[in-house]
Amino acid sequence: MSTGRDILCQNLQVLLDRRRAEGRLYEPASPDEYEGTVDFGSNDTLSLSASGLLTEAFLHQLERHPHFTIGANSTRVFEGTRQYIVDIERDLAHFHNAEDALFCGSGYDANTAIWSAIPQPGDFIVFDELVHSSIREGMRLGRAKSIPFRHNDSLSLRQRLEELRDQNGEVAEGRRLVFIAIESIYSMDGDVAPLHEIVKVAYDTLPRGNYILSVDEAHSNGIIGPHGSGVVSLYGLENEFSIRLHTCGKALASAGAVVLCNSTIKEALINYGRNIIFTTAPSFTAVAAVRAAYEILATQEGHRRQNRLQKNIWYFYWTLTKHPRWDDIKERSILSLPTEKTWYTRPFKSPVVPIITKPKQANSLCKRLRRAGYWVNAVDHPTVPKGTGRIRLMIHADNTREEMDGVIQLIMKWATEQYQSVEPAQVMAKL
Known part of the structure; x- marks a missing residue:
């Protein structure tokens, strides 16, 4: 008789073989x-990793902190909020011209936390149809209703918001929030969101101001804007976007992500974002690599x-x-x-x-x-x-x-x- 494990592996092998036959099987090199x-x-x-520039800057960080400990050894809600995390959150908030910042282990963790924890029951999320899967996963875990609009199409966004406003009295009266989720640069199409148009559409269709604009700047962080601070900062739209996500695993060649928001949203993420509550806080070495990369961005070489x-x-x-x-x-x-x-x-x-x-x-x-x-x-x-x-x-x-x-x-x-x-x-x- 086949064991449970044998049956499981047979079932999984059927799925893998099907994907292989379709030419869609991921086979890591x-x-x-x-x-x-x-x-x-x-x-x-930015070739920070390939050039060795980041390695040199990272080692310099270690030299400056010879008594560092390897692990955070706890979650953010207990003893995991070490001084190096406090310091980098303060410095990144300043770098990106934000009120506050929350450093997370990855962009996926950050997006999942944002979209599962921040929109409340009765709220709505209107999202670009090509947003990252981590945003979709967060929405799936959350309690707000989500509605897509056509990719980078401000007219489609306007139609969705008008329909939502006209069909929902609480939205029309400003008693329910509408979250608008976009990316600055889309990871598979390489195109850029029309930020000014999106801001104007939100302002025009929801005149009571009951909307929250959120942007994922994973692919613009480090390469666009003053010292690489992002597309939102390039256009001076920091006050328009209540939530910004900047990841560190792309142009910065390290790991982690920072959520730029105010102190209330940050506190809510720490209290209600399950993948922040139930995971060990980032280690000193992870944060040191990110700090090293940001310091390069601020130089002439960057x-x-x-x-x-x-x-x-x-x-x-x-x-x-x-x-x-x-x-x-x-x-x-x-x-x-x-x-x-x-x-x-x-x-x-x-x-x-x-x-x-x-x-x-x-x-x-x-x-x-x-x-x-x-x-x-x-x-x-x-x-x-x-x-x-x-x-x-x-x-x-x-x-x-x-x-x-x-x-x-x-x-x-x-x-x-x-x-x-x-x-x-x-x-x-x-x-």
Whole structure:
């Protein structure tokens, strides 16, 4: 007779085999696969990790605190709030021009805590349909009703808010809150939220002011705004957004996240955010790496890296879209670039470059580039909508023009081979 474990493993294997057959199985690469390749895959967009700059700054932090203890040894609600956490929360609140800050172990933990604990029963959450899964998970665990609007579409947001106001007397009278959840830069599409439009729509449709704007700045933290303080700070909209989330695992090349809010929201998260209450507080070493990264951001070297990243993103887009075969390949729907129409006019560029392939072709392109020594990642459903599988390139401050030229040439060569292989079949079909 099969044991429970055997039955479980059989059931799980069926699911894994199905995903493998669909070309959607995640198979984490081993270090020997990606070490020595050209990095167009990692979130180390300022190249703080790859350059060794962050390691040097981190070791300097340890030298400045020779008597540090390794673990926090408790949760935030007991003895886990050590002085180094108090200090970094104060300093990050100042850096991002916020009233207060709460340091968390990860962006996923922070989002789950925010959206499960802060909106109350009877409140509503209107969210961009492409927000991160951690926001969705928090909403699922929470007690407020959630309503999506079309991605980056301020007209769709306006319609949702007007419907909500007109159909709910408590919202119309200002007695119920409406939370609006967006991201500054979207992690899979690389596009930027129209912050000014969203603020105006909220102001126009809910004139009693019973709304809370919240933005996840995971992919803009460190690279946009004064010293990398984010898109909200770039536009001076700090007072408009009651909750901002900045993660530290991307441009800052470390780990953790900071929720920027006021002291009441912070206290509520500590008291009602279950994954904050029931987890050990961040360790000194985790916080020291984050502090080291932020100190780099405030230097001339940090500024140079932010500028170089922007120049590299511009060069990549320009070289790809001006390639002599790009228009033909795009016309044949071999590849498409969702950000093609907007990248040139943006005041800043996103390092996330998604190149959408035909269905079930993203892995083929990904493997071709990896074999040639360029590390990229393929992404498919359920991470992105069905039929929009893609390779996702991340541009870095330390990528050279030669590296960008090389990966673009390989992408275009692969795409050319795709339509050349299709044409004979199309000719035969017409005979």
